[in-house]
Amino acid sequence: MAAQPIPSRIPVEELTRFAAEAFEKVGLRQRDARAVGELMAEAEMQGSEGHGMMRLPHYVRRIRAGGVNTQPNIRVVEERAAMALVDGDNGMGHLVMKRAAEIAIAKARSAGSAWVGTRMSNHAGPASLYARMPLAEGMVGIYLAVGSANHLPPWGGLDMLLSTNPIAVAIPTEDEPPVVLDMATTIASMGKVKTKMQRGEPLPEGWMVDRDGRPLTDSKRGFEGLLLPIGGYKGYGLSLVFGLLAGTLNGAAMGKDVVDFNADDVATTNTGQAILAIDPAAFGDPGEFRRRVDTVVRDLRASERMPGVDRIWLPGEQSHLKRVANERDGVPIVPALRASLDKLAGELGIPHLHGGRT
Amino acid sequence: MAAQPIPSRIPVEELTRFAAEAFEKVGLRQRDARAVGELMAEAEMQGSEGHGMMRLPHYVRRIRAGGVNTQPNIRVVEERAAMALVDGDNGMGHLVMKRAAEIAIAKARSAGSAWVGTRMSNHAGPASLYARMPLAEGMVGIYLAVGSANHLPPWGGLDMLLSTNPIAVAIPTEDEPPVVLDMATTIASMGKVKTKMQRGEPLPEGWMVDRDGRPLTDSKRGFEGLLLPIGGYKGYGLSLVFGLLAGTLNGAAMGKDVVDFNADDVATTNTGQAILAIDPAAFGDPGEFRRRVDTVVRDLRASERMPGVDRIWLPGEQSHLKRVANERDGVPIVPALRASLDKLAGELGIPHLHGGRT
Numbered sequence: 001m002a003a004q005p006i007p008s009r010i011p012v013e014e015l016t017r018f019a020a021e022a023f024e025k026v027g028l029r030q031r032d033a034r035a036v037g038e039l040m041a042e043a044e045m046q047g048s049e050g051h052g053m054m055r056l057p058h059y060v061r062r063i064r065a066g067g068v069n070t071q072p073n074i075r076v077v078e079e080r081a082a083m084a085l086v087d088g089d090n091g092m093g094h095l096v097m098k099r100a101a102e103i104a105i106a107k108a109r110s111a112g113s114a115w116v117g118t119r120m121s122n123h124a125g126p127a128s129l130y131a132r133m134p135l136a137e138g139m140v141g142i143y144l145a146v147g148s149a150n151h152l153p154p155w156g157g158l159d160m161l162l163s164t165n166p167i168a169v170a171i172p173t174e175d176e177p178p179v180v181l182d183m184a185t186t187i188a189s190m191g192k193v194k195t196k197m198q199r200g201e202p203l204p205e206g207w208m209v210d211r212d213g214r215p216l217t218d219s220k221r222g223f224e225g226l227l228l229p230i231g232g233y234k235g236y237g238l239s240l241v242f243g244l245l246a247g248t249l250n251g252a253a254m255g256k257d258v259v260d261f262n263a264d265d266v267a268t269t270n271t272g273q274a275i276l277a278i279d280p281a282a283f284g285d286p287g288e289f290r291r292r293v294d295t296v297v298r299d300l301r302a303s304e305r306m307p308g309v310d311r312i313w314l315p316g317e318q319s320h321l322k323r324v325a326n327e328r329d330g331v332p333i334v335p336a337l338r339a340s341l342d343k344l345a346g347e348l349g350i351p352h353l354h355g356g357r358t
Numbered sequence: 359m360a361a362q363p364i365p366s367r368i369p370v371e372e373l374t375r376f377a378a379e380a381f382e383k384v385g386l387r388q389r390d391a392r393a394v395g396e397l398m399a400e401a402e403m404q405g406s407e408g409h410g411m412m413r414l415p416h417y418v419r420r421i422r423a424g425g426v427n428t429q430p431n432i433r434v435v436e437e438r439a440a441m442a443l444v445d446g447d448n449g450m451g452h453l454v455m456k457r458a459a460e461i462a463i464a465k466a467r468s469a470g471s472a473w474v475g476t477r478m479s480n481h482a483g484p485a486s487l488y489a490r491m492p493l494a495e496g497m498v499g500i501y502l503a504v505g506s507a508n509h510l511p512p513w514g515g516l517d518m519l520l521s522t523n524p525i526a527v528a529i530p531t532e533d534e535p536p537v538v539l540d541m542a543t544t545i546a547s548m549g550k551v552k553t554k555m556q557r558g559e560p561l562p563e564g565w566m567v568d569r570d571g572r573p574l575t576d577s578k579r580g581f582e583g584l585l586l587p588i589g590g591y592k593g594y595g596l597s598l599v600f601g602l603l604a605g606t607l608n609g610a611a612m613g614k615d616v617v618d619f620n621a622d623d624v625a626t627t628n629t630g631q632a633i634l635a636i637d638p639a640a641f642g643d644p645g646e647f648r649r650r651v652d653t654v655v656r657d658l659r660a661s662e663r664m665p666g667v668d669r670i671w672l673p674g675e676q677s678h679l680k681r682v683a684n685e686r687d688g689v690p691i692v693p694a695l696r697a698s699l700d701k702l703a704g705e706l707g708i709p710h711l712h713g714g715r716t
Contacts, residue, residue: 300598
């Protein structure tokens with residue numbers, strides 16, 4: 001009798017290997033292919049499945065169609081002590097944002113804080129990947145991005161001129177898991193909608209409405225629905241200002257100019273992102289800061305709970321637990337995703353994903 | 359027959375005069391008293407009535423009780439090219455934040471961006487007052503603060519360990535009103551709750567719940583209710599990270615340490631705030647940036663509308679219209695507020711508010 005194959009667990013390194021081989025096959029430099037593969041596997045490791053391996057066939061399709069530059073000259077076009085503007089030359093967003101984060105960290109180390117924007121970038125995966133990069137240096141990271149397709153109208157409107165424009169904030173701790181908030185400014189991100197679509201599951205009420213304002217729960221109609229912003233006009237406002245800061249400020253696409261990268265494999269998206277790094281060492285003893293954060297975390301966790309609530313979670317705590325488990329046991333890959341990756345392997349002529357079948 | 363006195367309109371300069379005289383009477387330096395008065399009148403001018411003159415009797419009460427330092431030595435305690443930490447010496451929050459904003463603007467002019475935090479500050483009025491300060495220099499302003507009383511539990515919890523911790527973002531435009539988002543991370547701010555309390559109006563459902571999770575609409579019970587965060591756990595996460603960045607990072611109060619300044623007139627609040635200024639001139643032609651923002655604004659405003667919607671508003675547009683009208687016609691002051699300011703004038707022995715009675 002066959003073992004239950006749903007879902008199979010694949011080692012993180014094997015996901016990295018697979019993605020890196022796919023990217024190298026379609027023309028990325030070996031080092032770049034590996035870097036993107038590592039970030040996509042990390043997305044899976046922390047449970048961001050809507051922004052992980054699921055995107056690989058789509059990324060490959062856009063690269064093969066000429067929508068993404070496989071040999072980008074990613075360069076700093078404006079620079080001051082505490083800012084830089086990075087032109088990604090239409091390379092993979094992961095590469096552009098990794099570079100932007102490195103620059104922000106280096107500048108924050110001397111200036112105390114630094115803001116780095118990108119243009120001519122592309123979809124880069126989950127926001128928290130980049131907000132987390134300053135954590136490794138003991139710094140705070142804040143990341144903003146213009147989403148890669150417009151699914152949100154202005155409050156009261158019908159024209160989808162805005163995206164789920166996310167924010168991620170990562171704050172270092174001493175002994176607790178870092179505080180990592182990663183959220184779309186809509187109730188649900190399109191990544192979550194796409195996960196439901198791929199699994200054939202209905203959308204929870206409150207995620208989307210149709211053009212008459214009625215709840216839309218049929219995930220097959222996900223691309224025609226309007227996402228709902230958090231807090232009504234407040235989420236609309238957050239999406240707008242994050243988009244102006246991550247997109248318009250950098251000369252990247254925003255509003256009407258945003259290319260729907262699901263529907264269009266060829267057009268340059270000119271995606272914009274921004275990262276802010278802040279060095280707590282500039283404010284005093286960074287160890288004391290981290291211990292004060294630990295105290296706040298523990299006080300919140302110890303709060304009296306509403307009836308029926310088992311546990312108070314901190315932002316990033318659930319993904320931290322997934323990160324630990326997935327690194328140890330492998331990443332759960334559902335059959336539908338496995339099938340699409342097998343198909344991709346066949347098309348590209350690279351070795352199939354190993355492991356996970358028992 | 360008497361003219362209808364509800365509400366009377368008072369010139370902005372008269373509100374400034376009144377507040378400045380009140381503060382000088384209770385011991386602030388003349389220049390400081392005037393500066394706080396100007397900012398409180400500006401709050402009224404832009405329609406932030408929950409954070410304007412309504413707060414004056416409370417501020418005066420705390421000053422007279424010794425809870426606020428009338429002669430603060432506001433000073434920079436840490437500094438780098440793109441950051442500063444300002445110790446407010448328990449002075450009025452308006453003075454501390456005005457200083458912090460000036461420093462952020464000056465540093466951003468050379469470094470491209472700058473982050474300035476405060477500690478030992480106090481309640482400073484509406485968030486947008488400070489986010490707007492960089493606008494005058496053509497810059498982007500972002501402001502975060504730890505609220506001055508905890509009314510929000512962690513998601514799923516009952517202990518009120520968090521506040522409405524607001525964010526304001528101000529973005530310059532060319533011909534359009536600036537984009538100015540000013541929002542609590544809760545559905546309603548305590549300022550709005552207090553305005554309802556003062557007017558004896560019920561709270562809209564969705565603003566607050568009681569400890570059993572039931573909607574709380576009786577504004578007389580406003581101080582015992584739990585505010586609801588925007589987007590559920592997302593608003594909880596935003597309140598937490600804004601509080602860690604505006605409070606904990608600066609060595610200011612956060613979580614359990616936050617003093618309820620409504621209930622306690624004596625304790626030092628050690629309020630924390632943060633402001634980020636970004637100079638668009640560092641990213642390219644700032645005029646082009648402002649015109650691109652105008653384009654986004656106009657595209658959003660021109661969106662097709664849902665049935666029953668008369669107009670698409672941009673963040674800050676309604677307060678901009680109030681600002682224009684109130685500057686021209688005077689600020690509407692409701693009878694209950696007028697009565698409390700008359701009472702204050704009597705107690706302090708300063709001239710009553712002039713004007714507005716016809």
